[in-house]
Amino acid sequence: MSEENVNLTIDGIPISVPRGTSILDAAREAGIEIPILCYSEATTPKGLCRLCVVGVEGRRGLSASCVTQVAEGIEVKTESEEVIRARRTILEMLASTVDLSEAPTLRDLIIQYDAQPERFEGGAVRQPEIIDDNPVYIRDYAQCVMCWRCVQVCAEVAQYTFALNFGGRGFNSHITTYFEKGMPDTTCVFCGQCVGTCPTGALKGKREYLLEQGIAPEQVLEITRIQGLGKASKGGPHLDRINGGTHVES
Numbered sequence: 001m002s003e004e005n006v007n008l009t010i011d012g013i014p015i016s017v018p019r020g021t022s023i024l025d026a027a028r029e030a031g032i033e034i035p036i037l038c039y040s041e042a043t044t045p046k047g048l049c050r051l052c053v054v055g056v057e058g059r060r061g062l063s064a065s066c067v068t069q070v071a072e073g074i075e076v077k078t079e080s081e082e083v084i085r086a087r088r089t090i091l092e093m094l095a096s097t098v099d100l101s102e103a104p105t106l107r108d109l110i111i112q113y114d115a116q117p118e119r120f121e122g123g124a125v126r127q128p129e130i131i132d133d134n135p136v137y138i139r140d141y142a143q144c145v146m147c148w149r150c151v152q153v154c155a156e157v158a159q160y161t162f163a164l165n166f167g168g169r170g171f172n173s174h175i176t177t178y179f180e181k182g183m184p185d186t187t188c189v190f191c192g193q194c195v196g197t198c199p200t201g202a203l204k205g206k207r208e209y210l211l212e213q214g215i216a217p218e219q220v221l222e223i224t225r226i227q228g229l230g231k232a233s234k235g236g237p238h239l240d241r242i243n244g245g246t247h248v249e250s
């Protein structure tokens with residue numbers, strides 16, 4: 001990679017960074033924070049969520065700053081009217097279709113950008129059932145913002161396990177496993193890295209989930225550890241939802 005530096009301005013601040021640097025990283029160097037969602041320190045940028053968009057003087061449309069490299073002489077605006085409107089709309093669309101109750105960063109951004117999710121009231125909402133098929137974590141895709149971070153860490157970014165995949169198209173697109181198999185029947189090694197990178201409550205440790213359901217700590221241990229031992233390969237114990245989550249099946 002060339003060591004040559006590139007000069008640009010971001011919100012009027014002149015900065016010089018190595019060629020190949022993303023606008024997002026250049027902004028950080030200039031002390032300017034741009035919101036991100038699909039990108040994280042643990043994953044590679046992929047330009048999916050568009051929350052990080054910025055305006056580049058003279059270019060049509062907005063650019064996703066996580067995947068757009070700096071160029072000599074460009075003038076970047078990270079908080080123009082157009083940028084703010086775009087971020088606000090993305091947040092409104094997310095909040096109107098997905099349960100963001102356990103996504104504090106996004107909730108903060110909704111306030112910061114004065115997003116009004118009720119503008120999209122009446123639209124279809126994602127409400128799949130919680131998937132509780134193993135002793136280690138649950139998957140509540142009603143809270144999934146499709147950032148793909150879990151898929152990336154499970155694949156070549158970290159774990160090289162490739163247990164997760166995408167399914168469906170358009171509004172029905174979702175995160176799943178290969179052939180939609182239950183997690184114990186996939187290559188998953190239950191490392192928990194996907195849970196760690198999830199920016200919402202879509203992936204949650206089973207113990208945390210059970211405690212939230214009011215299950216006594218001793219019973220939580222029973223479900224996740226003692227009964228779970230040796231059963232992780234075939235549908236471990238899980239809560240029986242039909243009985244309101246109070247009965248434990250094994």
Ligand code: SF4
Pocket residue numbers: 153154159161162163164187188189190191192193194195
């Ligand atoms: S817990 Fe399973 S699905 Fe999640 S990253 Fe690890 S191997 Fe992949």
Ligand code: SF4
Pocket residue numbers: 143144145146147148149150151175194197198199200202203
């Ligand atoms: S489950 Fe979490 S990490 Fe995976 S795509 Fe959905 S929100 Fe992102």
Ligand code: FES
Pocket residue numbers: 035036037038039045046047048049050051052053064065066067
């Ligand atoms: S963080 Fe850049 S597109 Fe999602």
